[in-house]
Amino acid sequence: MKNLNAELKTSLAISSPPLITLILRGRWDKTALQVAREIVINTDFEWDNFRRFVDNESLTPLLYRILRNEDWLPENIQTEWRNAYYKNACRNTLLLRELGKVLQSLADVGVDVIVLKGAALAEKVYGDIAARQMVDLDLLIKPEDLAIVRQVVANLGYKLAGVEMQSGFNEEFRNEEIHWKQGLINVVLDLHWKLVSPAYYQRTFLTDWFWETAIKTKISGSPALILGNEAQIVYLSAHLMLHHGGNSLLWFHDIAEAIAFSPTAIDWDLVIKKAQTYNLVLSVQQVLLRIADEWKVEIPGKVRSQLAILKPSWAEVRAYSWQNQIMALRLFDDLAGAKDWLTRLHIAWDTLFPSRAYMQHRYQIPHPLLIPFYYPYRWLRGLRKVSS
Template structure:
């Protein structure tokens, strides 16, 4: 499966490097292009670490220097990011709020040899919906500014907060559903007792908790599918899945497969694990290897893997969400909020200076085209 914005020459170099093969430099690609593509995939620090353990003396010196500088900058930034996160988690604990760390930051501190090896643009926090307003007030009270003030529950199940520190920006996404785009999956996943099964992250202090390894892998596979239908794969997400797969015991792998079946995401999981294995030569527990042979054509979320690009992905997401909403009133609210979001969202989403009526007309025309397209 292809990775968007990654040239075949870059694919060959990265695949060979991360599968442990000897990797001489290819004269068929510019070092600058290779660096940009690797960094865009979130793999620059990991590549630097790989290179430091292999003989890459024929690689361009300028490229090696840029990879080293990127890794050092990431490591330095991590010290500040960690201190800010620890302070925030302590404040949440004092307020009686128990968030769960999700995705990149959680995995950086629980699976990766060093947290700076896992780049990310923000830290994701999941809170119980009952604690949503309390958590938002705490963030704002600590000086974090929200990107969009108005709540848009049928457009997004998260809010972004950030503040500027010494030469760095601290950014957090506050979630009150496990999936930002699908309520049906969020409800089903919540029924699997996410918070009760949560585990501690000792390297981040006594107040840091995240999903169990089983739930983290389920979530990583669903998250990857959600973005895959919009914008394609990203290598760092596949590497997360690779590490999670290798961390499971046979018993945990069996539980994972049972949960994937109940959540109707075996197809998403099997595809994610297969693609990850093709890149990183993942050593799979027997249960996960068997999962990839399961018949999953009738699963609810299998549509998210259908080809067709971003527009087809948006259409499948919207249809899944509409079917899952229990009443026509909620479906109408979903359609209205997505067709006519608040003005501040429209200006942020389209980054244009055009008059608002024209932006709404553009959004309506895009939606009409997507839903009428076969």
């Protein structure tokens, strides 16, 4: 009770994000849920603001899953969140059914696939496909399989989203490609052949270990692979920091959940070793120390001490610091991360002077004769700050 009172006193003085962390911790820590309850019933709590915050963070179905049996959730919120939960259950059921078709079709032609992010976590980690909101289906494939995967998904009715800057640019200089299909729900299929987008990491963050340690499973009755525990932690940490700037509570919760409900012991020495090997010290360090501090997930004290003293390389600091900067600096980052000057020239030319088809599609140019005038516009837009 002493610890409960101390945590309550601290939490009463701060805003809704820490409260939401307490509620999310309720998945594995009932004391945290009790603290959250005391905050709500003992303060003039602003449910409308909190509801909007939860929705913006894509956490509504999960919070309903945690709080559905609690008596302190207002009836109108309970109804709204229940509807969102069951709507998400229907949507995710359709998404996973479609994923099963894709996985089976790829298995039939001998292509191995690792299912990433929400589709891998919803059932295998969360244990409830309705609790984890999903936007798309993310698959890791091997680069040499890209051509056949494109053909298989095209045969299933998927179309490439957008237009490449130049033919072959995606395969050579990007880490992913998005395909989509219309239906009862629109399905977005995100094919990855590398795990993160910065050019430096495309060259250094190799996927061999992730394939070697992947776990065989079935999703919607079809054969699939998911990341092993240690690989999951390293990848999700890198994705959270390099793609979301460390600003997503949903992604933090994914990692906390993966640790809290790990079916087997986590080899923390291996996690630290791989963070160093792949120059992901800052990502893994910041995410895991924050999770241990704020989310109270059990990470051994020895491991926290080791994480605290890790030193990132200069190359990592540079790649990390250029995230979420103006788009022009992101181009310089890509150039710096390229393997040689010929590659740098290729990236620069294709980025500054993409194909006419790309320009017309990207900027919705009403007439082909106007396309040349949009190149300077593109360059000026490059001075905007990149959103996380």
